[in-house]
Amino acid sequence: MVNPSLDVWVATGDGDGLSIGGNHMIHMLRRNLNIKVLLFNNQIYGLTKGQYSPTSLLGQVTKSTPAGVIDFPFIPVSLALGAQATFVARAMDRDPKHLQEMVRRAEAHHGAAFVEIYQNCNVFNDGAFFQFTEKETKDDHIVYLEHGKPLLFGKERQRGIRLNGFRPEAVSLKDGKYSASDLLVHDEKDSTLAFILANMIHNPDLPRPMGVFLALEHPTYEEQMADQIARAKSRKGEGDLQKLLDGEETWVIK
Amino acid sequence: MAKKIQTLDEVTIRFAGDSGDGMQLTGTQFTNTVASLGNDLSTLPDYPAEIRAPAGTTYGVSGFQIKFGSTDILTPGDTCDVLVAMNPAALVTNVKILRDGGTIIVNEDAFTEKNLRMAGLSTNPLEDHSLEKFNVHAIGITKLTTYALADMNLSTRFVDKTKNFFALGLMYWMYNRPLDQSIRFIEEKFGAKDKQVAEANLKVLRAGYNYGDTTEVFTTRFDVRPAKLPPGKYRNIMGNVATALGLVAAARKSGLQLFLGSYPITPASDILHELARLKEFGVKTFQAEDEIAAICAAIGASYAGALAATTTSGPGLALKTEALGLAIMLELPLVIVDVQRGGPSTGLPTKTEQADLLQAVLGRNGEAPLCVLAASSPADCFLTVYEAARLAIKFMTPVICLTDGYLGNGAEPWRIPDAGELPPIPVTFAKDPVGFQPYARDPGTLARPWAIPGTPGLEHRIGGLEKQDVTGNINYDPDNHDLMIRLRAQKIEKIADDIPEQTVEGSRSGDLLLVGWGSTYGSIKSAVAGIRESGHAVSQIHLRHINPFPRNLGPLLSAFKTVIVPEINSGQLIKLLRAKYLVDAVGFNVVRGLPLRSEEIEDFVENHIGGKHA
Numbered sequence: 017m018v019n020p021s022l023d024v025w026v027a028t029g030d031g032d033g034l035s036i037g038g039n040h041m042i043h044m045l046r047r048n049l050n051i052k053v054l055l056f057n058n059q060i061y062g063l064t065k066g067q068y069s070p071t072s073l074l075g076q077v078t079k080s081t082p083a084g085v086i087d088f089p090f091i092p093v094s095l096a097l098g099a100q101a102t103f104v105a106r107a108m109d110r111d112p113k114h115l116q117e118m119v120r121r122a123e124a125h126h127g128a129a130f131v132e133i134y135q136n137c138n139v140f141n142d143g144a145f146f147q148f149t150e151k152e153t154k155d156d157h158i159v160y161l162e163h164g165k166p167l168l169f170g171k172e173r174q175r176g177i178r179l180n181g182f183r184p185e186a187v188s189l190k191d192g193k194y195s196a197s198d199l200l201v202h203d204e205k206d207s208t209l210a211f212i213l214a215n216m217i218h219n220p221d222l223p224r225p226m227g228v229f230l231a232l233e234h235p236t237y238e239e240q241m242a243d244q245i246a247r248a249k250s251r252k253g254e255g256d257l258q259k260l261l262d263g264e265e266t267w268v269i270k
Numbered sequence: 271m272a273k274k275i276q277t278l279d280e281v282t283i284r285f286a287g288d289s290g291d292g293m294q295l296t297g298t299q300f301t302n303t304v305a306s307l308g309n310d311l312s313t314l315p316d317y318p319a320e321i322r323a324p325a326g327t328t329y330g331v332s333g334f335q336i337k338f339g340s341t342d343i344l345t346p347g348d349t350c351d352v353l354v355a356m357n358p359a360a361l362v363t364n365v366k367i368l369r370d371g372g373t374i375i376v377n378e379d380a381f382t383e384k385n386l387r388m389a390g391l392s393t394n395p396l397e398d399h400s401l402e403k404f405n406v407h408a409i410g411i412t413k414l415t416t417y418a419l420a421d422m423n424l425s426t427r428f429v430d431k432t433k434n435f436f437a438l439g440l441m442y443w444m445y446n447r448p449l450d451q452s453i454r455f456i457e458e459k460f461g462a463k464d465k466q467v468a469e470a471n472l473k474v475l476r477a478g479y480n481y482g483d484t485t486e487v488f489t490t491r492f493d494v495r496p497a498k499l500p501p502g503k504y505r506n507i508m509g510n511v512a513t514a515l516g517l518v519a520a521a522r523k524s525g526l527q528l529f530l531g532s533y534p535i536t537p538a539s540d541i542l543h544e545l546a547r548l549k550e551f552g553v554k555t556f557q558a559e560d561e562i563a564a565i566c567a568a569i570g571a572s573y574a575g576a577l578a579a580t581t582t583s584g585p586g587l588a589l590k591t592e593a594l595g596l597a598i599m600l601e602l603p604l605v606i607v608d609v610q611r612g613g614p615s616t617g618l619p620t621k622t623e624q625a626d627l628l629q630a631v632l633g634r635n636g637e638a639p640l641c642v643l644a645a646s647s648p649a650d651c652f653l654t655v656y657e658a659a660r661l662a663i664k665f666m667t668p669v670i671c672l673t674d675g676y677l678g679n680g681a682e683p684w685r686i687p688d689a690g691e692l693p694p695i696p697v698t699f700a701k702d703p704v705g706f707q708p709y710a711r712d713p714g715t716l717a718r719p720w721a722i723p724g725t726p727g728l729e730h731r732i733g734g735l736e737k738q739d740v741t742g743n744i745n746y747d748p749d750n751h752d753l754m755i756r757l758r759a760q761k762i763e764k765i766a767d768d769i770p771e772q773t774v775e776g777s778r779s780g781d782l783l784l785v786g787w788g789s790t791y792g793s794i795k796s797a798v799a800g801i802r803e804s805g806h807a808v809s810q811i812h813l814r815h816i817n818p819f820p821r822n823l824g825p826l827l828s829a830f831k832t833v834i835v836p837e838i839n840s841g842q843l844i845k846l847l848r849a850k851y852l853v854d855a856v857g858f859n860v861v862r863g864l865p866l867r868s869e870e871i872e873d874f875v876e877n878h879i880g881g882k883h884a
Contacts, residue, residue, distance in 0.1 A: 017529065017554055017556060017567070017571065018527055018529055018554065018570075018571045018574040018575065018576040018578075019574045019575065019722075019723070019724060021724065022574065022723055022724055039559055039560060039563070040559065040562075040563050040566075043558075043559035043563065241554055244549055245549045245550075245552055245553075245554070247549075248549035248550040249549070249550050249552075251550075252550040253550065254550060254551075255518075255548060255550040255551030255552070257518065257519060257522045257551075257689040258688070258689040258690075260515060260518060260548070260551070261515060261519070261686050261687065261689055262503070262505065262686055263505045263507070263686075265302060265305070265306050265451070265505060265506065266503050266504060266505045266686065267305075267306050267307075267308055267503070267504050267505075268501075268502070268503050268504070269308060269496070269499050269500070269501050269502060269504060270501055
């Protein structure tokens with residue numbers, strides 16, 4: 017706010033960004049401050065040595081949950097969308113090319129940008145995302161979101177996502193029942209669609225979407241703040257300190 | 271018949287009514303008029319924390335006390351001379367502070383069976399002789415207001431809302447004050463939106479004034495001549511406004527942007543409100559999502575090169591504690607204003623207290639010294655916060671400026687400073703990359719350079735982890751940690767070389783010294799005057815600088831046989847004084863959510879010295 021020309025990045029995690037700093041995260045996003053957030057989600061507290069985090073899965077056994085986690089995890093992308101973020105994306109540590117593209121998109125975005133990055137914690141939560149990152153499984157478990165393009169996935173890109181009402185479902189393009197034109201076409205300007213895509217996580221039969229869920233153009237907080245100041249100055253002139261100190265009613269004692 | 275005018279040196283009036291009766295507005299209006307006539311004054315708004323407690327109950331009573339005079343007015347008054355009570359609850363809760371022989375003006379129309387019951391009264395005090403030691407004027411204010419507006423065809427509810435102006439008009443008559451200021455106020459406040467509302471309020475104001483003039487009940491009116499204040503241009507000012515102006519002035523004089531990160535909290539929010547209006551001064555106010563975000567945004571703003579401030583009250587300061595440690599670690603300038611209120615926890619949000627002193631000085635994890643100042647009167651908030659900003663910048667440190675609910679909402683005349691003559695606040699940003707080290711220190715102040723992001727060649731890391739001396743790199747070396755702790759403490763101690771020596775009111779040595787800080791200045795000073803009148807020599811020290819203390823404070827304390835420390839807490843300054851100077855000081859502590867009464871201080875002191883001699 018003081019110097020809007022600075023490039024401000026926040027590298028955070030699922031504990032810092034969604035638990036102890038969760039309040040600040042949602043308010044920063046809804047205000048659309050021009051801050052880029054890289055949220056490294058490893059579904060565990062690593063720095064404090066192995067307690068569960070707000071994204072740890074139900075039943076997950078950690079040092080602080082020997083009998084398993086009993087609270088429902090946050091879905092970071094859904095939380096960001098719910099907080100009215102204007103840019104929301106997901107990427108993975110093991111796909112650096114795509115990650116780089118997401119970081120570039122975040123940088124180019126005008127306003128708050130939220131990028132969730134799946135990150136393996138090889139000490140306390142090894143393999144949490146292997147189905148999305150390992151060669152054998154990743155093609156069937158992730159779908160890349162590309163603006164204006166249908167949602168295709170699978171090794172031969174022969175599977176796709178179609179919308180049945182508001183419910184996304186995975187279909188095969190092999191058996192002739194569906195063709196590419198039946199598939200859901202991604203639109204990163206559509207906030208309703210972004211919620212639907214974020215919710216795919218609840219259905220284990222669906223692949224995990226990666227890419228830009230939403231990218232909207234809104235004025236930033238700091239621009240509006242500067243505008244209000246510029247308008248006040250043009251309406252009232254640059255503030256006069258002596259006049260301010262004098263106030264409205266004065267009297268003189270000789 | 272022309273009525274007699276009697277001249278008084280000083281008067282204390284308390285306006286009291288239901289929260290919905292507009293007593294704060296009535297009191298403020300009376301204050302502004304009195305101020306503009308050149309009286310010295312002091313005010314005490316005393317209102318409930320509830321937005322609107324049930325009408326007619328004792329806990330819904332809102333009061334506004336003003337003491338004004340032609341003399342030096344130091345406190346809003348221990349007792350009042352006149353009580354204006356708009357209903358039975360206002361009467362019963364406030365009559366105990368009316369002096370014997372004092373005047374009561376009540377709205378007798380409000381003394382209905384229901385209101386008496388709500389106030390917990392089984393008989394009507396207007397009829398049961400319980401008020402015999404007072405001079406009671408029971409006036410049908412509701413009825414008279416209704417008559418005044420009879421031709422305007424207004425709802426009963428609306429008419430009822432204007433009756434406070436009747437009381438105001440009557441008090442203007444009684445104290446020989448002109449109506450102009452309030453007429454202007456009504457026209458400006460209501461005239462633009464609704465001419466009828468303005469007209470009705472003006473009619474009622476005049477009706478109250480004329481009632482005083484024509485009724486035979488009042489035979490005397492009073493005059494209070496202007497006070498002999500030092501020459502200059504004056505205005506009336508509330509502490510929270512003075513704080514806001516002090517921050518703007520400091521920003522102007524330092525050439526920095528002013529950034530305020532704040533979260534609404536009683537009784538500090540008015541500072542945020544004041545600053546949010548001052549956009550033409552380039553002031554950036556940020557109402558954060560919580561106290562932590564508010565201070566952290568301010569720390570970020572300071573890092574980026576602004577004069578950054580955060581304003582709060584006790585519970586908010588507690589929430590900011592960890593971030594304060596960060597600001598200490600980062601060694602960045604930051605002004606934290608704590609408008610203290612009754613605690614602990616949510617406590618008494620609208621009442622005053624001095625119980626955050628140890629929190630301010632000591633209340634952090636780790637060895638975390640910072641500078642603490644305290645304002646002594648509503649107008650003094652201006653210079654105190656200005657000084658806080660100056661020291662924060664010069665020593666690259668957070669500075670806590672303590673005010674309190676009484677200072678924040680109380681008002682007094684202020685001799686307006688000449689903006690050109692305010693002390694300069696020089697700022698030097700590091701620019702030269704040659705040999706730049708983020709934690710290299712100025713040998714005089716031990717301050718590190720203020721290197722703002724975006725300056726080529728000065729890229730550096732900051733954070734909460736321990737810093738290596740000079741380089742600022744993260745460092746876990748035991749000796750380095752010990753050194754850094756000493757350096758941070760020495761830097762704060764060095765502030766003592768930069769601040770004025772402590773002044774004493776009265777002789778600089780002797781039998782008896784009263785030491786105070788913050789809003790008790792006026793009460794202690796009044797008490798000192800009383801003690802002197804009764805024949806004892808006594809001196810007064812009132813501290814603005816609490817951490818570090820002025821360098822001559824130790825010798826001053828030891829020059830007196832008895833040191834008494836009155837505070838609105840259980841004894842906090844006294845702990846610091848005893849710890850630092852091994853002085854066997856005696857505390858006078860009353861924690862009622864109200865300013866100390868000077869008579870109580872006087873009695874305590876006289877008993878204490880009497881007891882010693884006996």
